Amino acid sequence: MALTPAEVRTIARLARLAIGEQDIPHYARNLSRILEFVAQLDRADTRDIAPMAHPLDMAQRLREDVVTETDQRDVFQQNAPQVQAGLYIVPKIIE
Amino acid sequence: MYTHTLTELARALKARKISSEELTCTYLARIERFNPELNAFVTVLREPTLAEARAADARLAKGDAGALAGVPIAHKDIFCTAGVKTSCGSKMLDNFVAPYDAHIVTRLKQAGSVLLGKTNMDEFAMGSSNETSYYGPVKNPWDRTRVPGGSSGGSAAAVAARLAPAATGTDTGGSIRQPAALTGLTGIKPTYGRVSRYGMIAFASSLDQAGVITYTAEDAALLLNVIAGFDARDxxxxxxxxxxxxxxxxxxxxxxxxxxxAEFFDAGLDAGVGQAVQAALSIYKKLGARVQEISLPNFSLSVPTYYVVAPAEASSNLSRFDGVRYGHRCESPVDLMDLYTRSRGEGFGAEVKRRIMTGTYVLSAGYYDAYYLKAQKTRALIRRDFLEAFRSVDLIMGPTTPTPAFKLGEKTEDPVTMYLNDIYANGVNLAGLPGLSVPMGFVDGLPVGLQIIGNYFDEARMLAAAHQYQRETDWHRHIPKGFE
Known part of the structure:
Protein backbone atom coordinates (compact mmCIF):
# COMPACT_ATOMS: atom_id res chain seq x y z
CA MET A 1 0.00 0.00 0.00
CA ALA A 2 2.08 2.90 -1.27
CA LEU A 3 0.60 6.34 -0.63
CA THR A 4 1.02 9.01 -3.28
CA PRO A 5 1.99 12.57 -2.34
CA ALA A 6 -1.56 13.63 -3.24
CA GLU A 7 -3.00 11.09 -0.79
CA VAL A 8 -0.69 12.33 1.96
CA ARG A 9 -1.88 15.89 1.33
CA THR A 10 -5.50 14.71 1.60
CA ILE A 11 -4.86 12.86 4.87
CA ALA A 12 -3.03 15.88 6.28
CA ARG A 13 -5.95 18.11 5.36
CA LEU A 14 -8.46 15.72 6.98
CA ALA A 15 -6.27 15.66 10.10
CA ARG A 16 -5.96 19.48 10.09
CA LEU A 17 -2.17 19.33 9.91
CA ALA A 18 -0.11 21.78 7.89
CA ILE A 19 2.71 19.75 6.35
CA GLY A 20 5.47 21.51 4.44
CA GLU A 21 5.66 20.50 0.77
CA GLN A 22 9.32 19.45 1.29
CA ASP A 23 8.21 16.95 3.99
CA ILE A 24 5.50 15.25 1.92
CA PRO A 25 7.80 12.59 0.32
CA HIS A 26 9.16 11.70 3.75
CA TYR A 27 5.65 11.19 5.20
CA ALA A 28 4.57 9.29 2.07
CA ARG A 29 7.46 6.88 2.59
CA ASN A 30 6.94 6.42 6.35
CA LEU A 31 3.16 6.11 6.20
CA SER A 32 3.38 3.62 3.33
CA ARG A 33 5.81 1.55 5.37
CA ILE A 34 3.42 1.55 8.36
CA LEU A 35 0.41 0.64 6.21
CA GLU A 36 2.36 -2.17 4.54
CA PHE A 37 3.27 -3.47 7.98
CA VAL A 38 -0.28 -3.43 9.35
CA ALA A 39 -1.60 -4.97 6.12
CA GLN A 40 -0.47 -8.37 7.45
CA LEU A 41 -3.70 -8.33 9.48
CA ASP A 42 -5.46 -9.22 6.22
CA ARG A 43 -4.14 -12.74 6.53
CA ALA A 44 -5.80 -13.35 9.91
CA ASP A 45 -8.99 -15.37 9.82
CA THR A 46 -11.54 -13.25 11.67
CA ARG A 47 -14.75 -14.86 10.44
CA ASP A 48 -17.40 -14.86 13.19
CA ILE A 49 -15.20 -12.75 15.47
CA ALA A 50 -16.96 -9.83 17.12
CA PRO A 51 -14.91 -6.63 17.00
CA MET A 52 -13.47 -5.57 20.33
CA ALA A 53 -13.55 -1.87 21.14
CA HIS A 54 -12.64 -2.01 24.78
CA PRO A 55 -10.81 -4.44 27.09
CA LEU A 56 -13.37 -4.64 29.87
CA ASP A 57 -17.00 -5.55 29.53
CA MET A 58 -18.46 -2.68 31.45
CA ALA A 59 -21.50 -0.47 31.05
CA GLN A 60 -21.49 3.26 31.50
CA ARG A 61 -22.41 4.22 35.03
CA LEU A 62 -25.37 6.46 35.77
CA ARG A 63 -25.18 9.08 38.48
CA GLU A 64 -27.49 11.50 40.22
CA ASP A 65 -28.22 14.61 38.19
CA VAL A 66 -26.43 17.01 40.50
CA VAL A 67 -23.82 19.71 39.99
CA THR A 68 -20.31 18.26 40.45
CA GLU A 69 -18.24 20.89 38.70
CA THR A 70 -18.17 24.57 39.51
CA ASP A 71 -17.48 27.33 37.00
CA GLN A 72 -13.74 27.77 36.57
CA ARG A 73 -13.76 29.72 33.34
CA ASP A 74 -11.26 32.32 34.51
CA VAL A 75 -8.78 29.65 35.62
CA PHE A 76 -9.12 27.70 32.38
CA GLN A 77 -8.83 30.79 30.22
CA GLN A 78 -5.44 31.60 31.70
CA ASN A 79 -4.14 28.95 29.29
CA ALA A 80 -5.95 30.37 26.27
CA PRO A 81 -3.92 32.04 23.50
CA GLN A 82 -6.46 34.86 23.10
CA VAL A 83 -9.55 35.76 25.14
CA GLN A 84 -11.72 38.83 25.39
CA ALA A 85 -14.54 39.42 27.88
CA GLY A 86 -14.48 35.74 28.81
CA LEU A 87 -14.71 34.60 25.20
CA TYR A 88 -12.15 32.66 23.15
CA ILE A 89 -11.07 34.69 20.16
CA VAL A 90 -10.60 33.09 16.72
CA PRO A 91 -10.32 34.60 13.22
CA LYS A 92 -13.60 35.94 11.87
CA ILE A 93 -15.71 33.14 10.34
CA ILE A 94 -18.84 35.09 9.33
CA GLU A 95 -18.54 38.26 7.26
CA MET B 1 20.39 7.84 51.55
CA TYR B 2 19.67 7.79 47.84
CA THR B 3 20.69 4.16 47.44
CA HIS B 4 17.74 3.00 49.55
CA THR B 5 14.43 1.77 48.24
CA LEU B 6 11.23 3.77 48.57
CA THR B 7 9.98 1.38 51.26
CA GLU B 8 13.17 1.81 53.27
CA LEU B 9 13.01 5.59 52.96
CA ALA B 10 9.35 5.72 54.01
CA ARG B 11 10.22 3.65 57.06
CA ALA B 12 13.25 5.79 57.97
CA LEU B 13 11.13 8.94 57.66
CA LYS B 14 8.42 7.49 59.90
CA ALA B 15 11.05 6.48 62.47
CA ARG B 16 12.42 10.04 62.24
CA LYS B 17 15.88 8.70 61.39
CA ILE B 18 16.01 11.12 58.49
CA SER B 19 14.02 14.23 57.69
CA SER B 20 12.14 14.81 54.49
CA GLU B 21 13.98 18.09 54.06
CA GLU B 22 17.45 16.51 54.08
CA LEU B 23 16.28 13.66 51.86
CA THR B 24 14.66 16.06 49.42
CA CYS B 25 17.79 18.26 49.38
CA THR B 26 19.87 15.19 48.58
CA TYR B 27 17.74 14.41 45.53
CA LEU B 28 17.56 18.04 44.39
CA ALA B 29 21.35 18.24 44.57
CA ARG B 30 21.66 15.05 42.54
CA ILE B 31 19.20 16.37 39.97
CA GLU B 32 21.22 19.57 39.68
CA ARG B 33 24.41 17.58 39.22
CA PHE B 34 23.26 14.86 36.84
CA ASN B 35 20.22 16.14 34.99
CA PRO B 36 22.09 18.36 32.51
CA GLU B 37 23.59 15.24 30.91
CA LEU B 38 20.66 12.83 31.38
CA ASN B 39 17.79 15.23 30.54
CA ALA B 40 15.46 13.11 32.69
CA PHE B 41 13.57 16.04 34.23
CA VAL B 42 11.88 18.78 32.23
CA THR B 43 10.65 20.71 35.28
CA VAL B 44 12.27 20.86 38.71
CA LEU B 45 10.45 22.80 41.39
CA ARG B 46 13.04 23.31 44.21
CA GLU B 47 11.43 25.98 46.48
CA PRO B 48 7.87 24.57 46.46
CA THR B 49 9.38 21.10 46.85
CA LEU B 50 11.36 22.13 49.91
CA ALA B 51 8.27 23.79 51.39
CA GLU B 52 6.35 20.52 50.89
CA ALA B 53 9.20 18.61 52.52
CA ARG B 54 9.20 20.88 55.57
CA ALA B 55 5.42 20.54 55.87
CA ALA B 56 5.82 16.75 55.70
CA ASP B 57 8.42 16.91 58.48
CA ALA B 58 5.98 18.88 60.63
CA ARG B 59 3.29 16.24 60.09
CA LEU B 60 5.78 13.45 60.80
CA ALA B 61 6.72 15.18 64.06
CA LYS B 62 3.06 15.20 65.08
CA GLY B 63 2.77 11.54 64.11
CA ASP B 64 -0.22 12.00 61.80
CA ALA B 65 1.42 11.24 58.50
CA GLY B 66 0.33 9.14 55.49
CA ALA B 67 1.97 6.04 54.02
CA LEU B 68 4.39 8.10 51.93
CA ALA B 69 4.95 10.99 54.29
CA GLY B 70 7.95 13.02 53.22
CA VAL B 71 8.95 10.67 50.39
CA PRO B 72 10.05 12.59 47.29
CA ILE B 73 8.74 11.30 43.96
CA ALA B 74 8.68 12.45 40.34
CA HIS B 75 5.73 12.57 37.96
CA LYS B 76 5.81 11.85 34.27
CA ASP B 77 4.94 15.11 32.53
CA ILE B 78 1.74 13.55 31.17
CA PHE B 79 0.02 13.97 34.56
CA CYS B 80 -1.60 17.31 35.25
CA THR B 81 -0.12 19.09 38.27
CA ALA B 82 -2.05 22.17 39.39
CA GLY B 83 -0.10 25.36 38.84
CA VAL B 84 2.85 23.51 37.33
CA LYS B 85 3.70 23.31 33.63
CA THR B 86 2.47 20.04 32.12
CA SER B 87 3.93 19.67 28.63
CA CYS B 88 3.42 16.01 27.68
CA GLY B 89 6.80 16.32 25.97
CA SER B 90 5.27 18.52 23.27
CA LYS B 91 5.75 22.00 21.88
CA MET B 92 1.96 22.01 21.71
CA LEU B 93 1.77 22.18 25.50
CA ASP B 94 5.03 24.02 26.17
CA ASN B 95 3.00 26.93 27.55
CA PHE B 96 0.37 24.86 29.39
CA VAL B 97 0.00 25.21 33.15
CA ALA B 98 -2.40 22.55 34.42
CA PRO B 99 -5.41 24.02 36.23
CA TYR B 100 -5.93 20.91 38.37
CA ASP B 101 -4.20 17.78 39.68
CA ALA B 102 -4.54 14.37 38.06
CA HIS B 103 -6.19 11.74 40.26
CA ILE B 104 -2.95 9.92 41.05
CA VAL B 105 -1.20 13.22 41.76
CA THR B 106 -3.89 13.98 44.35
CA ARG B 107 -3.69 10.50 45.83
CA LEU B 108 0.10 10.58 46.16
CA LYS B 109 -0.06 14.08 47.65
CA GLN B 110 -2.66 12.93 50.18
CA ALA B 111 -0.38 10.06 51.16
CA GLY B 112 2.24 12.68 52.04
CA SER B 113 4.68 12.43 49.14
CA VAL B 114 6.75 15.40 48.01
CA LEU B 115 6.87 16.34 44.32
CA LEU B 116 10.44 16.73 43.01
CA GLY B 117 9.49 17.60 39.46
CA LYS B 118 8.18 16.41 36.13
CA THR B 119 9.98 13.91 33.95
CA ASN B 120 10.75 13.95 30.26
CA MET B 121 8.86 11.65 27.92
CA ASP B 122 8.21 10.86 24.29
CA GLU B 123 5.85 13.45 22.83
CA PHE B 124 2.29 12.56 23.88
CA ALA B 125 3.74 9.20 25.01
CA MET B 126 4.30 8.16 21.40
CA GLY B 127 7.67 6.49 21.26
CA SER B 128 9.84 3.71 22.63
CA SER B 129 13.11 5.58 23.05
CA ASN B 130 12.31 9.02 24.46
CA GLU B 131 13.73 10.53 21.29
CA THR B 132 10.44 12.14 20.16
CA SER B 133 10.36 14.60 23.07
CA TYR B 134 10.27 18.30 22.18
CA TYR B 135 12.80 18.73 25.00
CA GLY B 136 15.34 16.36 23.48
CA PRO B 137 16.23 12.75 24.15
CA VAL B 138 16.87 11.27 27.59
CA LYS B 139 20.13 9.37 28.09
CA ASN B 140 20.28 5.92 29.66
CA PRO B 141 22.31 6.12 32.92
CA TRP B 142 23.81 2.69 32.16
CA ASP B 143 25.32 3.97 28.92
CA ARG B 144 24.80 7.56 27.93
CA THR B 145 25.05 6.74 24.24
CA ARG B 146 21.91 4.61 24.54
CA VAL B 147 18.20 5.27 24.96
CA PRO B 148 16.43 4.71 28.28
CA GLY B 149 13.35 3.37 26.47
CA GLY B 150 10.06 5.17 26.28
CA SER B 151 7.72 6.70 26.53
CA SER B 152 8.31 6.98 30.30
CA GLY B 153 12.05 7.32 29.63
CA GLY B 154 12.59 10.35 31.87
CA SER B 155 10.94 8.59 34.81
CA ALA B 156 13.07 5.49 34.26
CA ALA B 157 16.34 7.41 33.85
CA ALA B 158 15.59 9.54 36.93
CA VAL B 159 14.97 6.51 39.14
CA ALA B 160 17.88 4.48 37.71
CA ALA B 161 20.30 7.38 38.31
CA ARG B 162 18.96 7.78 41.86
CA LEU B 163 17.59 11.26 41.15
CA ALA B 164 14.24 10.12 42.60
CA PRO B 165 13.34 6.99 44.56
CA ALA B 166 10.28 6.33 42.37
CA ALA B 167 8.35 7.91 39.53
CA THR B 168 4.97 7.61 37.90
CA GLY B 169 4.53 6.49 34.33
CA THR B 170 1.92 5.56 31.79
CA ASP B 171 1.75 2.48 29.59
CA THR B 172 -0.27 2.41 26.37
CA GLY B 173 1.85 -0.21 24.58
CA GLY B 174 4.77 -0.87 26.91
CA SER B 175 5.75 2.64 28.01
CA ILE B 176 6.32 1.64 31.66
CA ARG B 177 7.61 -1.92 31.26
CA GLN B 178 10.04 -1.29 28.39
CA PRO B 179 11.94 1.67 29.95
CA ALA B 180 11.95 -0.12 33.33
CA ALA B 181 13.56 -3.14 31.63
CA LEU B 182 16.14 -1.05 29.77
CA THR B 183 17.23 0.78 32.94
CA GLY B 184 17.26 -2.09 35.45
CA LEU B 185 14.07 -1.15 37.30
CA THR B 186 10.72 -2.58 38.32
CA GLY B 187 7.72 -1.20 36.45
CA ILE B 188 4.06 -2.12 36.67
CA LYS B 189 1.20 -1.41 34.33
CA PRO B 190 -1.93 -2.35 36.26
CA THR B 191 -5.10 -3.80 34.74
CA TYR B 192 -6.98 -1.41 32.46
CA GLY B 193 -9.41 0.40 34.77
CA ARG B 194 -7.46 -0.25 37.99
CA VAL B 195 -6.00 3.26 38.27
CA SER B 196 -7.97 6.38 37.37
CA ARG B 197 -6.76 8.31 34.34
CA TYR B 198 -8.38 11.58 35.39
CA GLY B 199 -5.91 14.34 34.59
CA MET B 200 -3.65 12.03 32.56
CA ILE B 201 -3.34 13.41 29.03
CA ALA B 202 -5.02 10.90 26.72
CA PHE B 203 -3.19 9.03 23.96
CA ALA B 204 -5.23 5.89 23.15
CA SER B 205 -8.12 5.64 25.55
CA SER B 206 -8.86 1.92 25.28
CA LEU B 207 -5.19 1.13 26.06
CA ASP B 208 -3.82 3.85 28.38
CA GLN B 209 -3.12 2.99 31.99
CA ALA B 210 -1.13 4.69 34.76
CA GLY B 211 1.50 2.93 36.84
CA VAL B 212 4.85 3.32 38.56
CA ILE B 213 8.57 2.75 38.08
CA THR B 214 10.46 1.71 41.24
CA TYR B 215 13.43 -0.30 42.48
CA THR B 216 11.44 -3.20 43.88
CA ALA B 217 8.10 -4.94 43.67
CA GLU B 218 7.65 -4.03 47.33
CA ASP B 219 7.95 -0.33 46.42
CA ALA B 220 5.51 -0.79 43.55
CA ALA B 221 3.02 -2.47 45.90
CA LEU B 222 3.28 0.43 48.34
CA LEU B 223 2.56 2.97 45.58
CA LEU B 224 -0.17 0.89 43.95
CA ASN B 225 -1.97 0.78 47.31
CA VAL B 226 -2.15 4.56 47.08
CA ILE B 227 -3.02 5.11 43.42
CA ALA B 228 -5.37 2.19 42.68
CA GLY B 229 -9.10 2.39 43.18
CA PHE B 230 -12.33 3.81 41.93
CA ASP B 231 -12.68 7.38 40.74
CA ALA B 232 -16.01 8.57 39.35
CA ARG B 233 -14.20 11.13 37.16
CA ASP B 234 -12.81 8.40 34.89
CA ALA B 262 6.72 -20.38 22.80
CA GLU B 263 6.14 -17.47 20.40
CA PHE B 264 8.21 -15.13 22.62
CA PHE B 265 11.38 -17.05 21.80
CA ASP B 266 11.52 -16.74 18.04
CA ALA B 267 14.31 -15.34 15.89
CA GLY B 268 13.78 -11.72 16.98
CA LEU B 269 14.91 -12.40 20.55
CA ASP B 270 18.51 -11.63 21.51
CA ALA B 271 20.19 -14.85 22.66
CA GLY B 272 21.49 -13.26 25.86
CA VAL B 273 18.01 -12.04 26.78
CA GLY B 274 16.63 -15.52 26.13
CA GLN B 275 19.24 -17.05 28.43
CA ALA B 276 18.42 -14.52 31.16
CA VAL B 277 14.74 -15.52 30.96
CA GLN B 278 15.68 -19.20 31.34
CA ALA B 279 17.84 -18.37 34.36
CA ALA B 280 14.96 -16.44 35.94
CA LEU B 281 12.59 -19.33 35.30
CA SER B 282 14.96 -21.72 37.03
CA ILE B 283 14.76 -19.54 40.14
CA TYR B 284 10.97 -19.78 40.02
CA LYS B 285 11.25 -23.56 39.77
CA LYS B 286 13.47 -23.52 42.83
CA LEU B 287 10.77 -21.52 44.63
CA GLY B 288 8.27 -24.28 43.88
CA ALA B 289 6.56 -22.91 40.77
CA ARG B 290 5.65 -25.16 37.85
CA VAL B 291 6.83 -23.82 34.51
CA GLN B 292 5.07 -24.95 31.35
CA GLU B 293 5.18 -23.94 27.72
CA ILE B 294 2.05 -22.31 26.37
CA SER B 295 1.03 -20.87 23.03
CA LEU B 296 -0.39 -17.48 22.06
CA PRO B 297 -1.11 -18.37 18.42
CA ASN B 298 -2.06 -14.83 17.36
CA PHE B 299 0.92 -13.18 19.06
CA SER B 300 2.38 -12.00 15.74
CA LEU B 301 -0.73 -9.89 15.15
CA SER B 302 -0.26 -7.77 18.25
CA VAL B 303 2.09 -5.06 16.92
CA PRO B 304 0.18 -4.52 13.64
CA THR B 305 -3.12 -4.51 15.54
CA TYR B 306 -1.71 -2.01 17.99
CA TYR B 307 -0.53 0.28 15.18
CA VAL B 308 -4.05 0.52 13.83
CA VAL B 309 -5.94 0.83 17.11
CA ALA B 310 -3.57 3.21 18.94
CA PRO B 311 -3.15 5.75 16.09
CA ALA B 312 -6.90 5.66 15.40
CA GLU B 313 -7.68 6.57 18.98
CA ALA B 314 -4.82 9.08 19.07
CA SER B 315 -6.08 10.89 15.98
CA SER B 316 -9.41 11.31 17.73
CA ASN B 317 -7.99 12.27 21.14
CA LEU B 318 -5.50 14.77 19.75
CA SER B 319 -8.15 16.60 17.74
CA ARG B 320 -8.72 18.63 20.92
CA PHE B 321 -5.46 20.50 20.30
CA ASP B 322 -6.80 23.15 17.98
CA GLY B 323 -4.98 26.33 19.04
CA VAL B 324 -8.20 27.83 20.42
CA ARG B 325 -8.61 27.06 24.12
CA TYR B 326 -5.08 26.14 25.21
CA GLY B 327 -1.78 25.06 23.77
CA HIS B 328 0.25 26.39 20.88
CA ARG B 329 -1.30 28.88 18.45
CA CYS B 330 0.36 29.92 15.20
CA GLU B 331 1.17 33.58 14.48
CA SER B 332 -1.41 35.70 12.61
CA PRO B 333 -3.85 33.05 11.30
CA VAL B 334 -5.73 34.26 8.24
CA ASP B 335 -8.81 32.11 8.86
CA LEU B 336 -10.00 29.31 11.11
CA MET B 337 -8.66 26.52 8.90
CA ASP B 338 -5.26 28.21 8.82
CA LEU B 339 -5.40 28.55 12.63
CA TYR B 340 -6.10 24.82 13.07
CA THR B 341 -3.68 23.45 10.52
CA ARG B 342 -0.71 25.69 11.26
CA SER B 343 -1.11 25.51 15.05
CA ARG B 344 -1.19 21.72 14.84
CA GLY B 345 1.49 21.50 12.17
CA GLU B 346 3.86 23.62 14.28
CA GLY B 347 2.85 22.22 17.68
CA PHE B 348 3.20 18.51 16.95
CA GLY B 349 6.45 16.69 16.18
CA ALA B 350 7.01 14.22 13.33
CA GLU B 351 6.08 10.98 15.15
CA VAL B 352 2.86 12.47 16.55
CA LYS B 353 1.92 13.72 13.08
CA ARG B 354 2.68 10.29 11.64
CA ARG B 355 0.36 8.64 14.13
CA ILE B 356 -2.41 11.19 13.69
CA MET B 357 -2.22 10.68 9.92
CA THR B 358 -2.13 6.88 10.23
CA GLY B 359 -5.17 7.07 12.51
CA THR B 360 -6.97 9.46 10.21
CA TYR B 361 -6.33 7.17 7.27
CA VAL B 362 -7.50 3.93 8.93
CA LEU B 363 -10.67 5.62 10.16
CA SER B 364 -11.51 7.32 6.86
CA ALA B 365 -14.40 6.31 4.64
CA GLY B 366 -13.49 3.37 2.43
CA TYR B 367 -10.65 2.16 4.70
CA TYR B 368 -12.44 1.81 8.04
CA ASP B 369 -13.49 -1.83 7.51
CA ALA B 370 -10.21 -2.97 6.02
CA TYR B 371 -8.08 -1.50 8.79
CA TYR B 372 -9.90 -0.38 11.92
CA LEU B 373 -12.70 -2.94 12.03
CA LYS B 374 -10.24 -5.67 11.07
CA ALA B 375 -7.89 -4.62 13.88
CA GLN B 376 -10.74 -4.68 16.38
CA LYS B 377 -11.33 -8.28 15.37
CA THR B 378 -7.68 -9.31 15.57
CA ARG B 379 -7.62 -7.57 18.94
CA ALA B 380 -10.40 -9.92 20.05
CA LEU B 381 -8.26 -12.88 18.89
CA ILE B 382 -5.30 -11.62 20.90
CA ARG B 383 -7.41 -11.30 24.04
CA ARG B 384 -8.92 -14.74 23.45
CA ASP B 385 -5.44 -16.30 23.36
CA PHE B 386 -4.58 -14.79 26.72
CA LEU B 387 -7.87 -15.87 28.30
CA GLU B 388 -7.34 -19.38 26.96
CA ALA B 389 -3.82 -19.45 28.44
CA PHE B 390 -5.03 -18.28 31.84
CA ARG B 391 -7.29 -21.32 32.06
CA SER B 392 -4.22 -23.43 32.71
CA VAL B 393 -1.65 -21.02 34.18
CA ASP B 394 -1.61 -18.32 36.88
CA LEU B 395 1.03 -16.05 35.38
CA ILE B 396 2.69 -15.69 32.00
CA MET B 397 6.40 -14.89 31.86
CA GLY B 398 8.87 -13.96 29.15
CA PRO B 399 11.20 -11.18 28.08
CA THR B 400 10.02 -7.56 28.38
CA THR B 401 12.05 -6.48 25.33
CA PRO B 402 13.81 -8.37 22.54
CA THR B 403 17.17 -6.66 23.18
CA PRO B 404 18.89 -4.48 25.78
CA ALA B 405 18.89 -0.68 25.29
CA PHE B 406 19.79 0.37 21.76
CA LYS B 407 21.88 3.35 20.66
CA LEU B 408 20.44 6.84 20.37
CA GLY B 409 19.48 7.38 16.75
CA GLU B 410 19.73 3.68 15.89
CA LYS B 411 16.01 3.15 15.20
CA THR B 412 14.75 6.61 14.33
CA GLU B 413 14.95 6.14 10.56
CA ASP B 414 12.31 3.42 10.17
CA PRO B 415 9.18 3.72 12.37
CA VAL B 416 8.36 0.01 12.10
CA THR B 417 11.78 -1.02 13.45
CA MET B 418 11.09 1.21 16.45
CA TYR B 419 7.57 -0.21 16.90
CA LEU B 420 8.86 -3.79 16.99
CA ASN B 421 10.77 -3.00 20.14
CA ASP B 422 7.44 -3.36 22.01
CA ILE B 423 6.65 -6.72 20.45
CA TYR B 424 6.15 -8.45 23.83
CA ALA B 425 4.36 -5.50 25.39
CA ASN B 426 1.63 -4.39 22.97
CA GLY B 427 -0.59 -7.48 23.33
CA VAL B 428 -0.94 -6.96 27.07
CA ASN B 429 -2.46 -3.49 26.51
CA LEU B 430 -4.70 -4.73 23.71
CA ALA B 431 -6.11 -7.36 26.10
CA GLY B 432 -6.23 -4.86 29.01
CA LEU B 433 -4.20 -7.17 31.25
CA PRO B 434 -1.70 -6.11 33.94
CA GLY B 435 2.00 -6.42 33.11
CA LEU B 436 5.15 -5.98 35.16
CA SER B 437 8.85 -5.91 34.40
CA VAL B 438 11.56 -6.86 36.90
CA PRO B 439 15.33 -6.68 36.39
CA MET B 440 16.64 -10.17 35.49
CA GLY B 441 20.30 -9.60 34.76
CA PHE B 442 22.62 -7.96 32.28
CA VAL B 443 23.47 -8.54 28.64
CA ASP B 444 26.68 -6.86 27.48
CA GLY B 445 26.65 -4.80 30.66
CA LEU B 446 23.13 -3.51 30.04
CA PRO B 447 20.10 -4.41 32.18
CA VAL B 448 17.27 -6.56 30.81
CA GLY B 449 13.82 -7.28 32.20
CA LEU B 450 11.58 -10.25 32.88
CA GLN B 451 7.97 -9.58 31.99
CA ILE B 452 5.28 -11.00 34.27
CA ILE B 453 1.77 -10.87 32.84
CA GLY B 454 -1.20 -11.53 35.10
CA ASN B 455 -4.89 -12.18 34.71
CA TYR B 456 -7.29 -9.25 35.13
CA PHE B 457 -6.92 -7.57 38.55
CA ASP B 458 -4.34 -10.13 39.65
CA GLU B 459 -1.65 -7.53 40.46
CA ALA B 460 -1.19 -8.97 43.96
CA ARG B 461 -0.03 -12.32 42.59
CA MET B 462 2.31 -10.67 40.08
CA LEU B 463 3.86 -8.47 42.76
CA ALA B 464 4.31 -11.45 45.08
CA ALA B 465 6.06 -13.38 42.31
CA ALA B 466 8.28 -10.38 41.54
CA HIS B 467 9.03 -9.73 45.21
CA GLN B 468 10.12 -13.28 45.94
CA TYR B 469 12.29 -13.33 42.85
CA GLN B 470 13.93 -10.14 44.14
CA ARG B 471 14.64 -11.85 47.46
CA GLU B 472 16.60 -14.49 45.56
CA THR B 473 18.44 -12.08 43.26
CA ASP B 474 20.15 -8.71 43.54
CA TRP B 475 19.74 -7.38 39.99
CA HIS B 476 17.48 -4.62 41.33
CA ARG B 477 20.27 -3.48 43.70
CA HIS B 478 22.75 -2.65 40.94
CA ILE B 479 23.46 1.04 40.42
CA PRO B 480 24.86 2.38 37.15
CA LYS B 481 28.49 3.46 37.23
CA GLY B 482 28.99 7.10 38.14
CA PHE B 483 25.71 7.28 40.07
CA GLU B 484 26.64 5.21 43.16
Missing part, protein backbone atom coordinates in the same frame (compact mmCIF):
# COMPACT_ATOMS: atom_id res chain seq x y z
CA UNK B 235 -15.62 6.51 33.15
CA UNK B 236 -13.34 3.48 32.70
CA UNK B 237 -12.35 3.31 36.37
CA UNK B 238 -13.43 -0.01 37.88
CA UNK B 239 -15.46 0.10 41.07
CA UNK B 240 -13.97 -2.83 42.93
CA UNK B 241 -12.05 -3.12 46.19
CA UNK B 242 -8.28 -2.58 46.26
CA UNK B 243 -6.40 -5.24 48.23
CA UNK B 244 -3.38 -4.33 50.37
CA UNK B 245 -0.72 -5.28 47.81
CA UNK B 246 2.05 -5.18 50.42
CA UNK B 247 0.26 -7.75 52.61
CA UNK B 248 0.48 -10.63 50.13
CA UNK B 249 4.07 -10.20 48.93
CA UNK B 250 5.19 -13.26 50.91
CA UNK B 251 2.44 -15.55 49.64
CA UNK B 252 4.30 -18.80 48.83
CA UNK B 253 4.91 -19.55 45.17
CA UNK B 254 4.70 -23.31 45.68
CA UNK B 255 2.44 -24.76 43.01
CA UNK B 256 2.27 -21.46 41.07
CA UNK B 257 1.66 -22.28 37.42
CA UNK B 258 3.83 -20.19 35.10
CA UNK B 259 3.15 -20.23 31.37
CA UNK B 260 5.93 -19.37 28.95
CA UNK B 261 4.70 -18.53 25.43
Missing amino acids: STSMDRPVPDYTATLQQPLKGLRIGVP
